[in-house]
Amino acid sequence: RKKRSYVMAKMAASLAGSGEDAFRRIFKFYKGRQPPPDFSDVIDFSKCGQIPTKLNPAAVSDVEGARVGLRPLRDWRAFSLQGYPGFIFISNPFRMDCQAFWIRQCLKTYTQKPNVCNLDLHMSPSDTQDIWGKSVHGLRFPPSGKGEPKTLLERLRWVTLGYHYNWDTKTYSASHHTPFPADLHSLSLHITAACGFPEFNAQAGILNYYHSDSSLGIHVDESELDHSCPLLSFSFGQSAIFLLGGIRRQDSPIAMYMHSGDVMVMSGQSRLLYHAVPRILPALWGHTAEKMEACSLVPSLQDTTVVEPVSQEDWMVCSRYLQSSRLNVTVRQVLGPGQCFPETPSSHQRTDKITDGEYGKRKRSSSCDC
Numbered sequence: 001r002k003k004r005s006y007v008m009a010k011m012a013a014s015l016a017g018s019g020e021d022a023f024r025r026i027f028k029f030y031k032g033r034q035p036p037p038d039f040s041d042v043i044d045f046s047k048c049g050q051i052p053t054k055l056n057p058a059a060v061s062d063v064e065g066a067r068v069g070l071r072p073l074r075d076w077r078a079f080s081l082q083g084y085p086g087f088i089f090i091s092n093p094f095r096m097d098c099q100a101f102w103i104r105q106c107l108k109t110y111t112q113k114p115n116v117c118n119l120d121l122h123m124s125p126s127d128t129q130d131i132w133g134k135s136v137h138g139l140r141f142p143p144s145g146k147g148e149p150k151t152l153l154e155r156l157r158w159v160t161l162g163y164h165y166n167w168d169t170k171t172y173s174a175s176h177h178t179p180f181p182a183d184l185h186s187l188s189l190h191i192t193a194a195c196g197f198p199e200f201n202a203q204a205g206i207l208n209y210y211h212s213d214s215s216l217g218i219h220v221d222e223s224e225l226d227h228s229c230p231l232l233s234f235s236f237g238q239s240a241i242f243l244l245g246g247i248r249r250q251d252s253p254i255a256m257y258m259h260s261g262d263v264m265v266m267s268g269q270s271r272l273l274y275h276a277v278p279r280i281l282p283a284l285w286g287h288t289a290e291k292m293e294a295c296s297l298v299p300s301l302q303d304t305t306v307v308e309p310v311s312q313e314d315w316m317v318c319s320r321y322l323q324s325s326r327l328n329v330t331v332r333q334v335l336g337p338g339q340c341f342p343e344t345p346s347s348h349q350r351t352d353k354i355t356d357g358e359y360g361k362r363k364r365s366s367s368c369d370c
């Protein structure tokens with residue numbers, strides 16, 4: 001008994017000494033490679049056994065949903081998590097052939113000016129003018145030898161849309177704003193309406209581009225001025241482990257998989273929970289990549305649809321990129337109805353880091369390989 005309490009005390013002391021808390025410990029556990037972690041506690045919403053949740057079936061008609069590439073709402077598989085009110089996980093509600101469109105938008109369209117990306121911090125506007133066009137050849141014909149320069153797409157880490165997030169001041173501002181993409185706005189509104197937020201207004205977006213050794217540090221998204229609005233997240237490509245913690249940074253998180261097409265809504269009491277992405281994993285993507293091919297639409301929908309077919313040529317580049325990458329798009333409402341930015345910058349802080357390889361190697365605000 002004595003020995004046990006001595007061991008426990010020693011463990012507690014070493015945890016306190018290293019500044020380690022439950023979230024950091026679990027983050028490191030899933031990020032670790034030697035030995036590979038045990039994934040048996042990770043919740044997989046694509047499998048059975050989770051708690052289904054009801055959405056508003058009247059909020060999105062089949063035709064409206066199909067225009068943005070979504071399956072009929074009655075076929076969506078949406079889940080809640082006990083102890084996390086306001087958290088909704090929708091297991092890939094996209095039509096099989098329509099994820100390709102959104103993936104191409106993230107790589108080819110949203111990377112264009114006037115949107116802002118990490119490469120802008122170190123390169124001239126003309127050098128970051130056409131990231132897709134400048135990367136296509138390198139992705140189609142990857143260099144055989146190591147040491148060849150990476151394509152711009154491979155060096156891309158984040159893109160911001162709408163109210164552009166300022167990584168240094170951790171604020172949004174009225175003066176740094178460009179139009180939010182209409183198609184992504186429309187997709188977001190369909191999801192939020194189905195989840196009971198018909199008034200949602202997509203005002204800001206952060207696209208994260210992950211590679212096989214990337215991770216996103218523990219953070220809470222609180223820079224938006226109205227926290228009563230939900231936060232939306234779309235994932236494409238490789239899978240990831242997502243950790244959802246509590247209202248305190250050190251609270252122990254639960255782990256779940258995010259697969260290609262999955263959508264997450266953080267609202268209500270779950271809106272300000274700490275979260276992180278410790279690991280990217282090759283998963284279901286391998287099975288679905290070939291089936292995703294290019295987007296072939298039902299002819300009757302083609303006149304009014306938001307989702308357009310993706311050419312074989314473009315899809316070849318997208319699928320090559322996604323062989324080892326994951327895309328995540330978060331959509332945020334920054335201002336509540338009638339709300340304006342304050343005169344002085346908000347003191348709300350976002351303290352997350354995105355890193356490649358070594359833990360803590362590099363801050364997201366300056367993440368660029370150039």
Ligand SMILES: O=C(O)CCC(=O)C(=O)O
Nearest residue numbers: 206208221242277328330
């Ligand atoms: O990549 C993810 O799943 C999470 C992204 C995220 O939390 C963020 O951009 O704030």
Ligand SMILES: [Fe+2]
Nearest residue numbers: 219220221275
């Ligand atoms: Fe986040």
